[in-house]
């Protein structure tokens with residue numbers, strides 16, 4: 446059966462097929478996902494922005510659905526980046542799914558389903574155990590086995606409230622310098638590499654990704670200043686940085702400027718303090734906005750009055766255990782756990798079935814099981830819980846998973862728990 450045929454043999458042929466694409470066809474693919482995602486740029490402008498990264502990473506993972514009629518028109522697209530992303534067991538290969546779109550006149554006929562099925566098979570065949578994505582809508586990806594695994598914070602602090610506690614750690618040996626980002630790129634790369642190696646959800650930022658992060662076309666600034674980098678460091682080298690833009694605004698009663706922080710990270714508490722104090726001390730500014738912070742960012746602890754920071758949670762990474770057995774085997778667990786899980790997986794049937802999970806600090810053994818299950822759930826629940834931030838208890842309370850042996854969910858949540866929040870920060 447071809448991948449786009451429906452299970453019902455009486456169903457009409459769908460009229461499209463899914464295949465790999467290439468660099469030459471990328472403009473057609475961009476036209477489709479640009480239209481689907483309501484991009485405001487025309488295709489040439491989009492390509493100008495996207496080509497450098499895609500040229501560097503290659504086009505061999507790009508999938509297209511094409512109308513089988515004359516002309517083989519592209520009607521759907523899906524792609525993924527080959528990341529090394531930090532998972533609970535450390536940095537591992539992860540497929541970063543991107544560029545998903547279906548031409549508006551061909552929606553709801555199963556085109557995305559065909560693309561997802563093929564993409565998962567490809568990722569599995571490559572031996573990659575996980576896929577991750579940022580979803581345009583939270584209602585799309587659970588059916589394909591992705592779980593909402595990470596929440597990040599956008600945070601806004603108004604001027605009088607940007608003061609840090611008197612006992613915030615301050616190190617007089619640290620100095621903050623403000624530079625054009627390319628001048629301090631080596632410092633940024635060094636700090637990020639140190640953080641990303643241990644912060645679950647971050648991917649190793651290779652050269653092409655740095656080019657994208659530091660890209661600074663005037664047309665894309667939306668009225669804000671060029672990007673600047675504040676780097677904090679001391680004798681041991683750089684210990685943190687903030688990448689930000691300012692916005693110049695005036696009202697009848699004076700300056701109403703803003704600071705917009707694209708990215709901030711640090712390796713020591715004193716470096717965080719120095720960066721926040723730099724940002725909050727910019728003159729002519731009434732508001733500092735952080736695009737995305739980890740849910741456990743030190744900011745909220747360091748503010749004199751944390752209640753004055755306006756924080757909004759937003760879902761970031763959706764995680765898919767493509768090779769569930771491999772993924773569950775290689776992560777460490779915070780407590781011993783043993784039970785039989787009955788797992789459903791519509792799009793990656795190799796994961797479906799009954800599995801005995803025997804887990805501990807060093808990893809787990811996951812073996813086919815015959816006995817009665819202690820817990821029944823879908824692979825997307827396990828994807829959501831994998832990063833340790835989204836307990837399965839929530840799904841149990843909502844009646845979406847079935848606990849056959851009381852206490853199994855509590856015990857599994859305890860085993861999966863992590864004290865540090867996951868964070869990705871970069872929409873891909």
Ligand SMILES: CC(=O)SCCNC(=O)CCNC(=O)[C@H](O)C(C)(C)COP(=O)(O)OP(=O)(O)OC[C@H]1O[C@@H](n2cnc3c(N)ncnc32)[C@H](O)[C@@H]1OP(=O)(O)O
Nearest residue numbers: 481543544545546547552553554555556557558578581584
């Ligand atoms: C990682 C990323 O790139 S995120 C970006 C995702 N892309 C977009 O949001 C662009 C705009 N949307 C689109 O292009 C399309 O609507 C897509 C890609 C979301 C869906 O494509 P379609 O070909 O219509 O999906 P398909 O027909 O295979 O639907 C499969 C199932 O998902 C459901 N579904 C699809 N899209 C949505 C949606 N936006 N909201 C809720 N349910 C949806 C369908 O109802 C169907 O449900 P079923 O399995 O219960 O019958």
